[in-house]
Amino acid sequence: MKPLHAQSHALLHKWPLDPRDALPMSLWDAASVEAATGGRASHAFQASGVEMDSRDVRPGDIFIALKGEAMDGHKFIDAAFAKGAVAAITDRAVNYPHVLVKDTNAALHALAHAARDRSDATRIAVTGSVGKTGVKEAIFASLNRASRGAAHRSVRSYNNHVGVPLSLARLPARADFSVFEMGMNHTGEIAPLADHVRPHIALITTIAPAHIENLGSLEAIADEKSQIFTGMVKGGTAIIPADSEYTERMVNHARKLGVKVVTFGRSADADVRLLDAIPEGHGGSLVTADLGSQRVCYSVAEPGDHWISNSLGVMAAVRAAGGDLASAGLALAEMGGLKGRGARFDITAVGGKALLVDESYNANPASMRATLRALGQTPAHRRVAVLGSMKELGDFAPRFHAQLAEPLADAQIDHVILVGDEMRHLAVELGRRSAASLGFTPSFAHCEGPAQAMAELDMFGLTNGDAVLVKGSNSVGLGSLVSHFTRDQK
Known part of the structure; x- marks a missing residue:
């Protein structure tokens, strides 16, 4: 038998015992960026992150000087290094450590693809008309919990032609799971994103008339969302809502591409099926679901029927990824709402x-409709809704805004503050209903913008036990109203 020191020496020569141990600890170094982009590094460096906005740079980041129609990132290189960047990817020589490339936008794509190809992480892509970000965060929280921090996801709503490759470029080589959000507002935008990610699992949350101004019909929206399946790896899993009018349409898209289909929802033939949902005191739900081979019971912290459905999609995705369903249940029970x-x-x-x-x-x-329904189910002294215009509805805008009178009445909302020009259609409908005395109609006021809405809400006078929903398209600017009323809150 060899002496103990000789055995130890032999084992050291076999290092690494796990192939993962050969992967880099840093996210990127000069050599790996050169190899990925075909560029030339001016200095050696190691980086812990990738950023395209100089305002968001953190110490250790690579700053990519992207060029757009109206902006050139090279103008912000000084600012990026002042914030702690260790290197930049540029198309010209600069007086900082950099990797010189022909085209910085192409370099971002090359970096994204290199990060994807070097990692064994299971890649999950999420799209849909409603709930993309929340579902993405819930899947990430579930997998990150079970893997002890070995999950990665796109941050914020980085879901477009720049955000998706940037999120991929940030994918650590040692990650076990990665979750990416994909958005669109025109035909032809989803397929390129799916081709970047090449997901093992692709989930569609729901089909609704978001961006219908540009796509023209709900059928067209379902077709475009289904393009997420075009980039899937062989043997991948498509997760599709079972309760949609367009379920069969989406399923057909997936099956034509040869991927496995899993459906989720309340439908009797859903693969992940809701059995029961009991309201809980904090506004969430206790959900029991049938996954075919097993049943699971878990709490969902987020209120509303839409989150019950979302949770079924999350469970389907976690199971498809080989994740832990118990960890998914705990994550759903602990999730708070996002900003x-x-x-x-x-x-x-x-x-x-x-x-x-x-x-x-x-x-x-x-x-x-979903959030108004949730507000109606919220215990409150009085219920108030501050509603901003819904954008990108085109010729459908008058009808869709006026139709909100029904869910307002169903939810027994006491007072409504309407913000933006498109909300005039709802104001007219509420005025007509009030004059005709047709059932319950809330009191209401119409405002041109957030500043008037703040004054109106102050004038209304919130009292102990009231509940206020603030909802509208981001461009309406109701985030400023939220900041005004929560500025002293944590």
Whole structure:
């Protein structure tokens, strides 16, 4: 038998025992950026992140000087290095460590593809008309919990032709899972994003009339969202809502591409099927679901029927990724609302506190109805809705805005503050209903912009136990109203 020191020496020569141990600890170094982009590095460096906005640079980042029609990132190189960048990717020589390339936009794509190809992470892509960001965050939280921090995801709403490759370029080589959000507002935008990511799993949350101004019909929206399946790897899994009018249309798209289909929802033939949902005191739900081979029971912290459906999609994705369903249940039970997408605040009111629900980042007819329904289910002294215009509805705008009168009445909303020109159509409808005395109609006011809405809400006078929903398309600017009323809150 060899002496102990000889055995140890032999084992050292076999290092690394796990192929993953050969992967780099840093996200990128000069040599790997050169190899990925075909560029030439001026200095050696190691980087822990990748950034395209000089304002968001953190110490250790590579700054990519992207060029657009109206902006050139090279103008912000000084600012990026002042914030702690270790190197830049540029198309010209600069007086800082840099990698010189022909085209910085092409270099970002090359970096993204190199990050994707060097990693064994299971890649999950999420799209849909409503709920993309929340579902992406829930899947990430589930997988990150079970993998002890080995999951990666796109941050914020980095879901377009720049955000998706940037999120890929940030993918650590050692990650086990990665989750990417994909958005669109025109035909032909989803397929290139799917080709960047090449997902193992692709999930569509729902089909609704978001961006219908540009696509023309719900059928066209379903077809465009289904393009997420075109970039999938062989043997991938498409996760599709079972309760949509366009389920069969989406399933057909997936099956033509030869991927496995898993459906989720309340439908009796859904693969991940809701069995029961019981409201919980905090506004969430206790959900029981049938996954075919097993049943699971878990809590969903986020209020509303739409989050019950979202949770089924999350469970389907986690199972398809080989993740832990118990960890997914815990993650769903602990999730709080995101800024602009359901964050909840206790704000100062006469006699105590009022609840403010921040949904100010986005709005379309489906999400408006869902959040109004959730507000109606929220225990409150009075319910108030501050609703901003829904954009990108085109010729459908008058009808879709006026139709919100029905869910307002169903939810027994006491007072509505309407913000923006398109909301005039809802004001007219509420005025007509009030004059005709047709059932419950809330009191209402119409404002041109957020500043008037703030004054109107102050004039209304919130009291202890009131609940306020703030929702509208981001361009309306209701985030400023939320900031005004929550500025002293944490």
